[in-house]
Amino acid sequence: MNYIDTLLSLVLLSILFSFGSSRLPVLIRVIGFQGVVVSGLPLFIGNDHSLGGMAFSLITILIRGLVIPLCIYLIIRRVAIRREVAPIFGHHASMLAWLGLIAAAAFIGNKFTLPVATQNVLLMPTAIALVSGGLFLLMGHRNAIAMVLGYIMMENGIYLVGTTFSSRTHHIVEFGILLDVLAGVMIMAIILQNIKQTFDDVDTDLLQTLKE
Amino acid sequence: MLPSMLFFLSAILLAPFFAALILKVKAFFAGKKGPPLLIQYYTLIKLFQKGSVYSTSTTFIFKLGPVLSFCCALSALMFLPVAGRPALFAFRGDVILVLYLLALGRFFTIAAAMDTASPFQGMGAAREAYFPIICEAAMFLILILLYVLTSNLQIKAFFQGGQPLLLWHKAGSPLMFVVIALFIILLTENARVPVDDPATHLELTMIHEVMVLDHSGPDLAFIELGSFCKLFFYAGLVARLVWPFETGVPALDLLLFFLALLAVYVAVGVMESVMARYRMDKVPKFVLTSFALAFFAVIVTLELAK
Numbered sequence: 001m002n003y004i005d006t007l008l009s010l011v012l013l014s015i016l017f018s019f020g021s022s023r024l025p026v027l028i029r030v031i032g033f034q035g036v037v038v039s040g041l042p043l044f045i046g047n048d049h050s051l052g053g054m055a056f057s058l059i060t061i062l063i064r065g066l067v068i069p070l071c072i073y074l075i076i077r078r079v080a081i082r083r084e085v086a087p088i089f090g091h092h093a094s095m096l097a098w099l100g101l102i103a104a105a106a107f108i109g110n111k112f113t114l115p116v117a118t119q120n121v122l123l124m125p126t127a128i129a130l131v132s133g134g135l136f137l138l139m140g141h142r143n144a145i146a147m148v149l150g151y152i153m154m155e156n157g158i159y160l161v162g163t164t165f166s167s168r169t170h171h172i173v174e175f176g177i178l179l180d181v182l183a184g185v186m187i188m189a190i191i192l193q194n195i196k197q198t199f200d201d202v203d204t205d206l207l208q209t210l211k212e
Numbered sequence: 213m214l215p216s217m218l219f220f221l222s223a224i225l226l227a228p229f230f231a232a233l234i235l236k237v238k239a240f241f242a243g244k245k246g247p248p249l250l251i252q253y254y255t256l257i258k259l260f261q262k263g264s265v266y267s268t269s270t271t272f273i274f275k276l277g278p279v280l281s282f283c284c285a286l287s288a289l290m291f292l293p294v295a296g297r298p299a300l301f302a303f304r305g306d307v308i309l310v311l312y313l314l315a316l317g318r319f320f321t322i323a324a325a326m327d328t329a330s331p332f333q334g335m336g337a338a339r340e341a342y343f344p345i346i347c348e349a350a351m352f353l354i355l356i357l358l359y360v361l362t363s364n365l366q367i368k369a370f371f372q373g374g375q376p377l378l379l380w381h382k383a384g385s386p387l388m389f390v391v392i393a394l395f396i397i398l399l400t401e402n403a404r405v406p407v408d409d410p411a412t413h414l415e416l417t418m419i420h421e422v423m424v425l426d427h428s429g430p431d432l433a434f435i436e437l438g439s440f441c442k443l444f445f446y447a448g449l450v451a452r453l454v455w456p457f458e459t460g461v462p463a464l465d466l467l468l469f470f471l472a473l474l475a476v477y478v479a480v481g482v483m484e485s486v487m488a489r490y491r492m493d494k495v496p497k498f499v500l501t502s503f504a505l506a507f508f509a510v511i512v513t514l515e516l517a518k
Contacts, residue, residue: 006385009512013389016504020497091497099507106511121515 004044007037008122012102015133018153019094019140024076024083027149028069034130034156035064042163045120056175063178064159068152068185075189076145079196085143097136105129123160130157144195144202148188155181219294223448224286227440228252230447230477237481252440259433267426269329277324278424278431282438284317289441292448293372295469296458302368307355310367311348314401314442318344321435325423332415336422339492343407343419346499347397353506354390357383357513371449376456383516386509391453393509395479396502398446402439405484407495417489447476 011034018030039060042053076083087094102125109124134154138147155177162174192202199206232252239246248254266274290300291310322340325333355365361382362369369375380387400407403420415422424435455472459465490498 005512005516009385009389009508012512013508016508092500095497095500095504099504102508102511106515109515122512125515 002120004041004120005122007041008120008126011037011126012122012129015101015129015153016095016098018133018137018149019087019098020091022084022086024085024143024145024149025073027085027146028072028076031072031149031152031156032065032069034153035068036061038130038156038160038163039064041123041160045123045163060174060178063182064156068182071185071189072145072148072152075192079145079192079202085141085146087140087146088142089140094136094140098133101129101132101136105132127157127160130154130160133157142203142205144188144192144204147204148185148192151188152181152185213300216298216300219297220290220300223289223292223294223444224437224441227444228256228437230473231440231443233474233477234481234484237478238485241482241485252436256433256437259436260430262429264427264429264431267328270327270426273320274324274327274426275431277320277327278427278434278438280320281317282434282441284313284320285438285441285445288313288317289445291367292445293367293452294448295466296371296373296376296452298372299367302366305365307365307367307370311351314445315344315348317438317442321423324427328426330426332418332422333426335416336419339419340423343400343495343499346496346503347400350393350397350499350503350506353503353510354393357386357390357506357510360510360513360517371452374456374458376452377458379453380456383509383513386513386516387453389505389509389512391450393502393505394446394450394453395476396499396505398443398450398476399480399483400499400502401446402443404480406487406490406498409489412489417492447473447480451476 014030014033018027021027021030039057043057089097105125105128109128110121112124114124131154134150134152134157137150137153141147141150159174159177162177195202195204195207229249229252232247232249235251236246236249288310291302291306293299318340322337325337325340358370358379359365361379362375364370370379399405403410408419408421409417410421412418412421415425420439424432427435451469451472454476455468457468459468
């Protein structure tokens with residue numbers, strides 16, 4: 001049992017937190033924590049310890065762990081009246097879904113043949129759990145901010161898969177994706193503000209009333 | 213054999229003292245002086261000197277309940293390796309026996325409560341039967357985990373001597389979750405605060421206390437002592453996991469074990485001081501958390517074992 005697996009199991013546990021909590025600030029903290037762990041991992045498991053690689057990882061940590069959560073936090077300050085977001089699924093159903101998700105992720109995670117051999121058995125299961133956990137958050141909420149958070153969690157999972165795939169050109173590709181995500185979050189912020197201005201709430205169900 | 217006997221007796225003798233410690237911690241948080249540390253002994257002595265009052269609607273089950281639940285708690289305590297020393301009894305599969313001994317004690321408490329024909333007691337009995345079911349599931353998941361790690365089903369193999377340290381070496385992070393899950397189970401099984409308030413005075417909100425309302429005198433004393441022993445049993449398990457180290461000096465080990473035990477009891481007391489009791493519909497969520505944690509620990513361990 002090494003400390004990377006410990007960190008990854010904490011990430012897995014944080015998915016449970018995000019399912020169980022109905023408060024947006026908690027969700028944001030969870031996303032930020034996942035971002036820090038996920039983007040910090042290449043520092044420990046990769047072979048690339050060049051100055052550029054380190055700098056890339058540090059910037060990624062900064063953006064994923066600080067800039068994106070802070071952006072969303074500011075959006076909440078601007079738009080959301082209610083910080084409570086009730087998921088569509090009940091608490092017990094979410095918890096059961098989480099357990100099934102973890103079991104399935106652990107089962108599927110070992111079926112992959114990774115290009116870079118890794119000793120961290122929890123890496124793939126965590127990545128899969130993050131992707132599907134993000135999807136679950138997306139499905140389970142009508143609140144647009146919670147949906148954005150679900151999307152970012154999915155992205156965290158994809159990044160985690162990416163860390164194992166390429167060791168060389170990895171940083172350039174990842175950095176490109178990261179900028180896309182950042183731009184995506186900003187665009188979503190603008191859309192959120194527009195939804196808020198039109199409907200006085202960020203419930204996506206209200207969008208159904210839109211007509212040409 | 214003799215040292216084990218002594219440890220067993222000292223566990224029974226010390227259990228009320230530790231239970232009083234929780235009261236002291238709660239009093240400290242409330243800014244009060246609190247009852248003396250020996251309060252539970254005084255209560256027990258007082259109760260034993262009293263006579264019992266039996267309702268005419270009760271049968272022999274009502275008289276049997278307290279004695280049996282007390283005996284079950286005592287026999288469970290016989291399997292506890294106090295301070296990591298050999299327990300009085302140990303054989304293959306004794307964990308399962310201990311779990312069902314505790315369940316048997318609960319069954320007779322419930323049966324005695326139903327026997328009084330009081331609606332409040334029936335309500336408490338229903339709750340008491342419901343919550344520990346989830347606990348039992350969590351407990352068995354923890355057992356699966358410990359079995360995977362040690363391929364043995366004895367309390368001895370999990371909690372005696374240097375075994376806890378070995379468990380930590382084999383699977384550190386899953387065991388972290390197991391400790392939290394075990395602590396939640398401790399709170400639920402012993403009707404402590406987030407699940408049930410032992411100091412409450414309203415029957416509608418009670419779980420365990422409402423079931424023992426009709427008992428009096430020595431019967432109540434047996435129930436109280438039994439619950440102290442049960443709490444000591446669970447706290448002993450948690451304490452062994454929290455402080456798994458062995459110094460090699462028996463006296464020092466004993467001291468450190470009791471310090472760890474103290475820490476567990478203080479943690480219970482702090483928990484009771486800073487938290488309010490959960491609403492009844494939130495309790496299953498809380499207990500289910502322990503199940504989820506245990507399940508998660510099992511999955512992670514199975515992954516690591518590959």
